[in-house]
Amino acid sequence: MTSTHVRTQADDSGPSGYAAARLRLLQEGAQSGPPRRTALAELTDDWLRGLFDAGTGEKGAERLPQKGGGGRREGGPRGVSLVAVGGYGRGELSPRSDLDLLLLHDGSDTDAVAALADRIWYPVWDLGLALDHSVRTPAEARKTAGEDLKVQLGLLDARHIAGDLGLTAGLRTAVLADWRNQAPKRLPELQELCVGRAERQGELQYLLEPDLKEARGGLRDATALRAVAASWLADAPREGLADARRRLLDVRDALHLTTGRATDRLALQEQDQVAAELGLLDADTLLRQVYEAARVVSYASDVTWREVGRVLRSRAVRPRLRAMLGGGKPTTERSPLAEGVVEQDGEVVLARAARPERDPVLPLRAAAAAAQAGLPLSLHAVRRMAAGARPLPTPWPAEAREQLVTLLGSGRPTVDVWEALEAEGLITRLLPDWERVRCRPQRNAVHIWTVDRHLIETAVRASEFTRRVHRPDLLLVAALLHDIGKGWPGDHSVAGEIIVKDVAARIGFDRDDVAVLAALVRHHLLLVETATRRDLEDPATVRSVAEAVGSEGTLELLHALTEADALATGPAAWSSWRASLVADLVKRVAAVLSGDAPEQPAADAEAPTAEQERLAIEAFRTGGPVLALRAQTEPPGESEDKPSGEPEPLGVELVIAVPDQPGVLPAVAGVLAVHRLTVRTAELRALELPDADAFDGPVLLLNWRVAAEYGSLPQAARLRTDLVRALDGSLDIASRLAERDAAYPRRRGVLAPAARVTVAPAASHHATVIEVRAQDAPGLLFRIGRALEDADVQVRSAHVSTLGANAVDAFYVTTAKGVPLPGEEAAAVARALEETLRG
CATH class of the missing domain: 3.30.460.10 (Beta Polymerase, domain 2)
Incomplete structure (x- = not known):
């Protein structure tokens, strides 16, 4: 009819x-x-x-x-x-x-x-x-x-x-x-209405019983976007918005027909009927379509309201700028954040010279920079990268893996940045297995998020625990992937273990790390289920957990993952009681894994290579530092995306040999910070030359892997000149860094966990091991080195690594006589260093 x-x-x-x-x-x-x-x-x-x-x-x-x-x-x-x-x-x-x-x-x-x-x-x-x-x-x-x-x-x-x-x-x-x-006045009022409604009703894309009209991402927000467009002040992204609105209206029609009531709330008991009315397979399919539509509306709202704010700010500022510039056209300031990535007008955009089609790591680099700065990714930038970026090779290059870890470790800003990437299809391009968990509902009253949002929330929570573990990168990636098996039939932990082995290898983790990640995903429920359901006084219970976990390092990561997972699930999933039970179990398992005779660590140092020995001899003979700077590469890969015979860049290796003297560590670290070089890994050790009679005293050997924050690397000769000046005191590193920070303040949108400094018990017979876990930042290693110098301890060796945005460093220190620090003195040095880093 x-x-x-x-x-x-x-x-x-x-x-x-x-x-x-x-x-x-x-x-x-x-x-x-x-x-x-x-x-x-x-x-x-x-x-x-x-x-x-x-x-x-x-x-x-x-x-x-x-x-x-x-x-x-x-x-x-x-x-x-x-x-x-x-x-x-x-x-x-x-x-x-x-x-x-x-x-x-x-x-x-x-x-x-x-x-x-x-x-x-x-x-x-x-x-x-x-x-x-x-x-x-x-x-x-x-x-x-x-x-x-x-x-x-x-x-x-x-x-x-x-x-x-x-x-x-x-x-x-x-x-x-x-x-x-009246748009400049009324639009902020409209935005306030939308925010208040979202606070009352929640986010449609995650609710198990959503209000199709009032929840954030619902029909009210879609109507608000029409009103913004009618103001001519800004407009919403059009792609997919009409289809999303139509889908929500279709679901509301079916809800009215099946219930016979004027209701907008999609209650659990009515979802199967509504799905049948729409010809869908089941209620989960229905919810997934609702969530996908709501996600489109929510993202369009975020982009639109951000544009409204930008336009209103520019209208308020433009007259004053014109007056200051004598009526000229004001210029937009662009501040560099990373290679190919800048901040402009409160958003992260691509630099003018950026070429996504030549830089497959650019999407992850831009996302990590945005999350670290607490800024949104520009819609134009995301779409440009989605349209032009090349696929990453398999396995990923080291920089891509590090940028992913940095993104995951950025705390709350990670959520918005991740959603921006997902809205344009970049996430499923990077991680194809993500498609199965995207917008997938969880029919469990304990869970407050869809599977994909729960995984991101777990990474956000895990970022708060990065100071508790030796491998924060593995913790963050395990947090992201621990429920990835929920998109497959059967036990999601078993399925997830299989998936994560493949994903982790593609991301570029080595065989040992892949095994740890697989174990974390397979056993991510082990601790909480055992602690709350088994008798911890029974030795067999503890022994079975120890056999499943396998190592103290994995146990440490599993403990942090367990808490992050529970906190990200919802308020009913974690409590002080559960936390105490899990902590008790971890303590018992750790005792079993350590055994009566703790395993001795490997030797603190290994024999120098011929090249290192040559540099050390030259440094001793010249009486000053000797530098060698060269690119690190790995053998050509077999990926179709990388031409045959083309080596994969790993970074730049910087080797420095310098006669032993006070202040070497802070001097080198300070010079690198002044030149805007990021330290990825670093080792420092005293090297005794073979012919001890010919050379009076040891030479310090520093082996670093560095990368430029943005731009090109400085010349080795310039680095050496500044290092000589730093060692003789004519270059004031602290003042140079302070001046640069004052002129170009580093934007930080992430409230990072406080630095943590501990003394590792029984880690070495020859020195005291002080462990530092902190947020990576320019000049961090310089501050650590100077603080250790001020404490009158000798750094016998150092092992520095940067995992995403986290610095995990171990310093082997001794007294002036070359023996380990007494217990109280070691604790005092650790406390003083921690206060310095938190100050």
């Missing part, structure tokens, strides 16, 4: 005919979605137009315009029209939707208008339809809109139904002009 046929029947039969035609339309299996909503709106228009015409015809006085604006006939007062507003104005009538109507009049005959209103409102009520109605003049409508933002939003969608078309058109024109003129 076409909408024209339905309309004719309604005209012939009056209100009862409208009710019958409406019922047939809603029961018509062939029509659903937008066609049914359009037909229902047209059917209702014709019925209300008939009521209006009947009401005005009884007055028998003035002429009123006919449908379509052509011709006039006798009847009714002059200057009256019936207008649909809000959802009805947009033609979005669901089966149980309210009718939002405005009876507009020019004020010349209020009694007649009141009588006409009764002739329209009462038949609507008699049919049991919900009605939101008002009777106003254009001036009253504009005044009310100026006082009530919700009224103004409804009028933006005003649509003429019957009566004086000119009166309706005049109001629409005036309301749109008011909206555009």
Whole structure:
């Protein structure tokens, strides 16, 4: 049955005919979605137009315009029209939707208008339809809109139904002009409404029983985006937005039909019926479609409101800038964040010289830089990278892996950056297995997130524990992947173990690290389930856990992952009681793994290579530092994305030999910081030359892997010159770093966990091992080295590594006599160093 046929029947039969035609339309299996909503709106228009015409015809006085604006006939007062507003104005009538109507009049005959209103409102009520109605003049409508933002939003969608078309058109024109003129004031009010609604209703894309209209990412937000576009101040990303809105409306239609109620909440007990009404496989499929639609609306809202803020700020600042520049055009400041990545106007954008098609690591580098700075990724930048970036080779280069770890370790800002990448398909391109968990609901009252958001939340929580573990990179990647098996049949831990072996190898972890990650994913529920369900006094319980875990390092990571996973699940998943049980179990398992005779660590140093020995001899003979700077590469890969015979860059190796003297570590670290070189790994050790009689005293050998924050590397000769000056005191490193930080303050959007310094028990027979875990930052190693020098301890060797945004360093220190520090003195040095790093 076409909408024209339905309309004719309604005209012939009056209100009862409208009710019958409406019922047939809603029961018509062939029509659903937008066609049914359009037909229902047209059917209702014709019925209300008939009521209006009947009401005005009884007055028998003035002429009123006919449908379509052509011709006039006798009847009714002059200057009256019936207008649909809000959802009805947009033609979005669901089966149980309210009718939002405005009876507009020019004020010349209020009694007649009141009588006409009764002739329209009462038949609507008699049919049991919900009605939101008002009777106003254009001036009253504009005044009310100026006082009530919700009224103004409804009028933006005003649509003429019957009566004086000119009166309706005049109001629409005036309301749109008011909206555009008042946009700088009204849009912040609208945003505040959206934020408040989100706080009350939650995020539609994660709720198990979502409100399709009021929750963030729902129909209200989609309507708000239309209002922003109508202001001409900003516009929402259009891709997918219309389809997302249509999907949410389709689900609401099905919800109204299956429940027979005007409800927008998709309750659990009704989801199977709604899915069947839509022809979907099951309730999970339904929720996944709802979540995907909500995610599109939410992301469009984020981008749009960010653009609104930028435009409003620029409008406020532009006059002052023009005055300062003598009327010239102001320039936009661009601050570098990483290679090919800059900050501009509060967003992270690509540098002008960036070439995504030549730089496959750029998406991860840009994402990590944005998350570390606490800034959003520009929509244009994300789309440009999605359109042009080359796929990463397999395995990933080291920089890509490090940038992923940095992104995951950035705390709360990781969420928004990850969603920006996901909105343009970059996440599933980097991690194809992510598609199976994307938007996947979890039918468990304990879980408050979808599977994919839970994984990101776990990484956010794990970033708070990076100071507790020796391998924060493995902790963060395990957090991201621990539930990746939920997209597959069977036990998700078993499936996840298989998946993570493949994913971790593709990311570029070595065989040992892949084994640890697989164990973490396979056993990520082991500690909490054992602690809460088994007798910890039974030796067999502890022994079985120890056999499953295998090593103290894995146990340490598993403990942190367990807590992060529980905290990211929801408030019911973790408590002080559970925490104490897990901690007790970990303590018992650690005792079993350590045994009665703790395993002795490997020797602190190994024999020097021929080249290292040559550099050391040259340093001794010249009496100053000798540098060797060269690129590190690995053998050519077999990836189709990398030409045959092309080596894979690993970074730049810097080898420094210098005669033993105080202050070498802070001097070298300081010079590298001044030149904006990031230290990825570093080793320092005292090297005794073979011919001890020919050379008086040891030479310090430093082996570093470094990378430029952005730009090119400095020349080795320049590094050596500055190092000589730093060692003789003519170059004040601390002042240089302070001046640079003052001139170019480093933006930090991440509230990083505080630095942690500990003394490792029984780690070496020859020295005291002080471990430092801190947020990586320019000059960090310089501060550590200077603090150890100030503590009058000798650094016998150092082992420095940067894992993502985390520095994990171990310093083997002795007294001036070359023996380990006494217990109290070692603890005091650790405390002093920790205070320095936290200051």
